[in-house]
Amino acid sequence: MKKLHISKKTKRILGAIAVPIVFIAFWQLFILAGSPSARFLPSPYKVLQKFVILFSEPTYSHNIAVSLQRVMIGFFIGTLAGFLFGLLMGLSKTAEKIFAPFFHAVRQVPMIGWIPLIIMLFGMNELPRVLIISVAAFYPITLNTFSGVRNVPREYLELASVYGIKGIMLIRKIIIPAALPSITTGISLGLAMSWSVLMVAEIFIQTAFGIGTQIQRGRDRFDIALVLAGIITVGVLGYAMTVLVQKILTAVERGRVISTVK
Amino acid sequence: MSDNKGTLEIRNLSKSFIVDNNPLQILNNISLSVSSGAFVTIVGSSGCGKTTLLRIMLGLENHYTGEALIDGKQIIGPGTDRGIVFQDHRLLPWLTVGENVAFGLDKLKQKEKKFLVDEHLKLVGLNGFESAYPYQLSGGMAQRVAIARALANKPEILLLDEPLGALDALTRMYMQQELERLWLLEKITMIMVTHDIDEAIYLSDKVVIMSSRPGVIKKIIDVQLSRPRDRASSDFMRIKAEILQEFHLGTEYPFAYAI
Numbered sequence: 001m002k003k004l005h006i007s008k009k010t011k012r013i014l015g016a017i018a019v020p021i022v023f024i025a026f027w028q029l030f031i032l033a034g035s036p037s038a039r040f041l042p043s044p045y046k047v048l049q050k051f052v053i054l055f056s057e058p059t060y061s062h063n064i065a066v067s068l069q070r071v072m073i074g075f076f077i078g079t080l081a082g083f084l085f086g087l088l089m090g091l092s093k094t095a096e097k098i099f100a101p102f103f104h105a106v107r108q109v110p111m112i113g114w115i116p117l118i119i120m121l122f123g124m125n126e127l128p129r130v131l132i133i134s135v136a137a138f139y140p141i142t143l144n145t146f147s148g149v150r151n152v153p154r155e156y157l158e159l160a161s162v163y164g165i166k167g168i169m170l171i172r173k174i175i176i177p178a179a180l181p182s183i184t185t186g187i188s189l190g191l192a193m194s195w196s197v198l199m200v201a202e203i204f205i206q207t208a209f210g211i212g213t214q215i216q217r218g219r220d221r222f223d224i225a226l227v228l229a230g231i232i233t234v235g236v237l238g239y240a241m242t243v244l245v246q247k248i249l250t251a252v253e254r255g256r257v258i259s260t261v262k
Numbered sequence: 263m264s265d266n267k268g269t270l271e272i273r274n275l276s277k278s279f280i281v282d283n284n285p286l287q288i289l290n291n292i293s294l295s296v297s298s299g300a301f302v303t304i305v306g307s308s309g310c311g312k313t314t315l316l317r318i319m320l321g322l323e324n325h326y327t328g329e330a331l332i333d334g335k336q337i338i339g340p341g342t343d344r345g346i347v348f349q350d351h352r353l354l355p356w357l358t359v360g361e362n363v364a365f366g367l368d369k370l371k372q373k374e375k376k377f378l379v380d381e382h383l384k385l386v387g388l389n390g391f392e393s394a395y396p397y398q399l400s401g402g403m404a405q406r407v408a409i410a411r412a413l414a415n416k417p418e419i420l421l422l423d424e425p426l427g428a429l430d431a432l433t434r435m436y437m438q439q440e441l442e443r444l445w446l447l448e449k450i451t452m453i454m455v456t457h458d459i460d461e462a463i464y465l466s467d468k469v470v471i472m473s474s475r476p477g478v479i480k481k482i483i484d485v486q487l488s489r490p491r492d493r494a495s496s497d498f499m500r501i502k503a504e505i506l507q508e509f510h511l512g513t514e515y516p517f518a519y520a521i
Contacts, residue, residue: 155348155350155352156352156354158322159348159352159354159365161322161340162320162322162340162346163340163342163365163366163415164340164341164342164366165366165368169368173365174354177354177356178354178356180356
């Protein structure tokens with residue numbers, strides 16, 4: 001009996017697209033069934049047509065570029081600040097005592113709760129948009145860096161003290177490498193937070209360009225296909241970014257923790 | 263070292279920990295003198311304070327009464343004159359074998375560093391492994407890297423805290439031979455904590471027997487057998503019986519050993 005040979009890679013791709021295909025099939029069936037609530041829902045084909053139109057217009061790619069840039073700047077600032085703040089609280093019990101209660105209280109306020117205040121203070125500018133994106137990334141990165149630094153095994157610290165390693169060298173040679181897995185977890189979570197807050201930033205703090213703006217515009221014109229195209233764009237781009245960052249972080253860790261088997 | 267470096271002198275040392283607001287005495291009036299280039303083992307059941315004593319020698323425990331001197335000088339904190347091998351190899355998982363051995367050599371130039379790393383990996387029989395990572399090594403290999411790391415700093419005294427405790431019996435005996443070879447080669451003082459009496463007799467010039475609560479030195483036994491030692495010889499057995507007697511584990515008919 002001859003067995004059909006499917007490579008592992010093909011299997012993985014098939015596995016990954018199976019659910020979207022089933023989902024689209026149900027979507028189509030829902031429309032074909034003529035359900036009353038599907039009255040305004042465009043068919044998958046209509047959304048695909050919308051994508052074709054979008055790709056032919058320069059606005060779409062510009063919207064994507066603006067959104068990506070916004071997220072990258074916010075995420076970068078949030079990562080840097082979160083890493084430094086987490087490191088500080090992790091290293092110093094005094095800093096933790098001073099800052100932790102405030103930090104944890106502020107953290108309880110959902111990002112959307114800040115929007116009215118931020119708009120009143122800064123107006124509808126780029127600054128508040130980038131600010132809330134960086135704050136969203138800041139929380140998980142701070143928390144994970146902090147716990148990574150706090151949980152450096154005592155044995156490693158003892159080893160460093162035997163060899164007279166302290167101060168900056170201790171941070172560089174022991175604390176950061178030992179905390180790295182936790183820090184990278186924080187970075188991945190921070191990216192996801194940044195990306196999800198991007199929509200809040202773009203829809204509530206109105207702006208001329210961005211994928212959020214496109215979704216908002218679709219709503220204003222009652223163009224559901226445009227809204228759906230925007231949502232799909234956000235999902236696909238977010239997923240691509242997560243995979244990319246995950247790959248980079250894995251490579252960084254592999255370089256430092258586990259070498260590829262020779 | 264022939265120039266009388268690497269001597270250790272402990273005089274009337276006592277140490278207590280505070281447990282639930284009550285002082286708990288760990289070490290009571292310990293006096294011990296280790297001459298340059300000697301191999302001394304400290305044996306005792308768990309909780310006798312032998313590891314604490316070793317940590318005092320290392321400089322990680324600083325609150326005690328009495329004196330602890332190295333080459334006549336009070337021990338203040340850890341220093342490069344002492345190396346340590348812990349029971350867990352304590353290699354840093356994100357560094358290669360070579361980088362781990364070079365861990366304490368930051369102040370040296372790249373070339374000197376490489377020379378010392380190569381020299382010491384060769385010494386422990388692991389040349390060619392410098393770019394491997396700790397997770398790729400067996401327990402015995404990892405412990406040999408840890409020994410290379412400790413020796414690369416050229417200590418006068420090597421402290422060993424149950425270094426072979428986590429190894430299987432055969433690897434352990436092999437590593438005991440290796441330790442003896444390194445000790446003969448490097449001619450430095452070695453002080454080892456162990457709970458393995460055979461290991462102590464096989465390696466040491468002096469076996470220090472401690473008993474617990476509070477930790478005191480019960481007896482110091484000189485082992486004057488020629489090297490390499492035969493673990494099955496009657497002299498070896500006689501010394502073993504003598505030590506076991508101290509732990510009240512000796513046989514009731516000690517003459518059975520005196521064939």
